[in-house]
Amino acid sequence: MPRARGRRLLSWLLLQLCSAQDAAGPGELRHGLVFDAGSSGTRVHVYSWKIGGGGSKDSFDLIADDLLKIKPGLSSFKGEPEQAGASLRPLLAYAKEKVPAAAVPSTPVFLMATAGLRLVGEGAKDAILASVCDELGKSGFRFRCEWATLLGGEDEGLYGWVTVNYLLGALYPPAKTPAVGTIDLGGGSVQVVFATSEPVPNPDESQLLTFGARQHSLYVKSHLGYGLDEARRKALDSLVSRRAEDKPEPFRHPCLPRGASLEHGGKSLVGDADWARCLRVMGRLFPQPFAAGQPKLADRFYGFSYMYDRTAAIGLLDGQPRQFGSVAMSYNDIAAAGESLCRLSAEETATRFANTQDAAKSNNYCGDVAYVAALLKALGFEGDTSITMTNKIEKVELVWTLGAMLAKSAELLADTGSGGLGAGSVIGGLVALGLAAAALKLLSQRRSYSKLLPSSRRDFN
Structure with a gap:
């Protein structure tokens, strides 16, 4: 049931990105924000697109996916969840640079947290999302608290x-x-x-x-x-726990290069890298x-x-x-x-x-x-x-948010005038109806990266 609820919310998510701006005529530029809150950082995608001209809604033209990334991730606020929302302020400021001021009140904002927030525990997760809700609610963008949620791993x-x-x-x-x-x-x-x-x-x-x-x-x-981050932690836990109580420190780490050292769980480890032994540690x-x-x-x-x-x-x-x-x-x-x-x-x-x-x-x-x-x-x-x-x-970075946008924008085409989502398979059925007619074209892909902030995508999953 939780997975089904999450999928229904996702199915509705990018439908709202489009339908919230239906007042705009065909061919006019529209905008929507998707916050991807990963285990060690958060990124905002500022999507800009046009629905096909001539009164037609059978085409969707992605004009831009402007992107900014920051650290740390929301899960790092487990001990002080009330500070989580404030961490999004640089991303909101960036988004306001990309979205025209007149369009801000009608531009929907959605935040989806991935694996990291699923690991902090129910109480901490709820408190973090409450802080996020408060911050996004006063951002000036269009936002509802139910638009900040966990994204299921399967989705x-x-x-x-x-x-x-x-x-x-x-x-x-x-x-x-x-x-x-x-x-x-x-x-x-x-x-x-x-x-x-x-x-x-x-x-x-x-x-x-x-x-x-x-x-x-x-x-x-x-x-x-x-x-990968969890694997590193588990490997260190395993190495420390497998040592006999009377074995003197520092412990040898078969995945750490010679000459390197680190501390974990109050224990000292020194590098003694060996592929075969390291592979066994990871395999276990x-x-x-x-x-x-x-x-x-x-x-x-x-x-x-x-x-x-x-x-x-x-x-x-x-x-x-x-x-x-x-x-x-x-x-x-x-x-x-x-x-x-x-x-x-x-x-x-x-x-x-x-x-x-x-x-x-x-x-x-x-x-x-x-x-x-x-x-x-x-x-x-x-x-x-x-x-x-x-x-x-094709010069487009691989991120799940693009796949979500493709699917959800197509659902809008299938669901025009219904006022809500159709019945049956949310993703399968609506994509079947919508994407068959959609002539989705990536006209241009522009990226905006801050030279002062981390720009490596892998750290944010």
Whole structure:
């Protein structure tokens, strides 16, 4: 039931982004804000779009997705939840720079929190959302408290899948390419979504989407607590707890490069990196079987968020760090490169990865790469199965908010004049009606990044 309620709210969410501004005529610029509140930071997407001209509502033109990101995340206010709302003020100020003043009162604002806020406990979560409600309510934008909520992991994964396959041209008939599966590795959770012809034992992990005359029967699974940030914490907990009481400190950490050290749980750990031992530590984080009830994997997969950031982005295979792009690799490729990576000392690691976006965190790279490898193994990937690691397709960054916007704006087309959502499958049914007629075009994609604030997407999942 909680998942169903969350999905109904999401189905209504971006419908409101459009319907709240129905007074604007066709072809006029419209705006909406979506706050993506992740485990270690919050980003605001300021969407601007036009409904097709000539009185027609059968086209949706995305003009811009202006983006700003800040740290820390809402979950960091667990001990002082009343301060959570104030943390959004820089994002609200940024949004007011992008939305014309006359449009602010009619521009809807929605905040969806992902894995991090699901982990703080019910009481802290409610208090944080209450603070957010108060701050957004006095922002001048159009807002209701029920528009600040938790986004279910399955919904996050589903919309990520829609984003990727829309940009690849795999959703609509005639499809340019078969649909691909997706792995979205965030900080607090990992989402796995792919099309399957097999029955899915758990109905909560099954979703049917229809785009035009093409149906996609999907397996949708969110593994809460198996994001990369959580994995690092669990690995440290495991290392400390497995040491005998009488074993002298400092403890040796097989995922930390030689010459590095850290404190955890009041204990000192020093680097003694070794790929095989590190991989065992990460592998022990997964219960066996981890992927129970999962159908046979799809033939093609795209990995993004941390899947990209800890492989292609750092130049794992070729030594060429990159901000954007796509690199195909297999478990075997990752393991071979990871073994070489873990041989480096802390000094050598810092030198090799000095030009990566996360250079300050390079001491984590050995363990992070080992976790990506262990995750693939736990999900059942064969050693030579190729996975495309990417963060952009057709010059558009891969974020679940885009998939949500595509689906929800299409629901508006299907639901025009009804005054509410239709019955039946909220996502599947409405997308079936709406997206068949929608000529969705990405006319231009402009990004606005602050040079003074963190600009790395992977830290915010």
